[in-house]
Amino acid sequence: MSARITLHCETAWRYGSCPAQVMTNAPSVSEAREAADRIGWRFSASRDYCPPCSGTGPAVPVIHLPPNHKGRHQ
Numbered sequence: 001m002s003a004r005i006t007l008h009c010e011t012a013w014r015y016g017s018c019p020a021q022v023m024t025n026a027p028s029v030s031e032a033r034e035a036a037d038r039i040g041w042r043f044s045a046s047r048d049y050c051p052p053c054s055g056t057g058p059a060v061p062v063i064h065l066p067p068n069h070k071g072r073h074q
């Protein structure tokens, strides 16, 4: 069973919103956010913000988690 969770940046500008998104193969939203957090995404309340909008670094479009990452933390 594999899931694909895409997180979208929710920064809104006057003429639109940030198009940044990151695709992950995490099995749950919380794990997707955990993985995204490691590459600079930030989360406040239920909103997600990409690295450039957070000022934490360049955007990475895809996160590939190792197949058996459960229970392991770097």
Ligand SMILES: [Zn+2]
Pocket (backbone or CB within 6 Å): 009, 010, 011, 018, 019, 020, 049, 050, 051, 052, 053
């Ligand atoms: Zn953004």
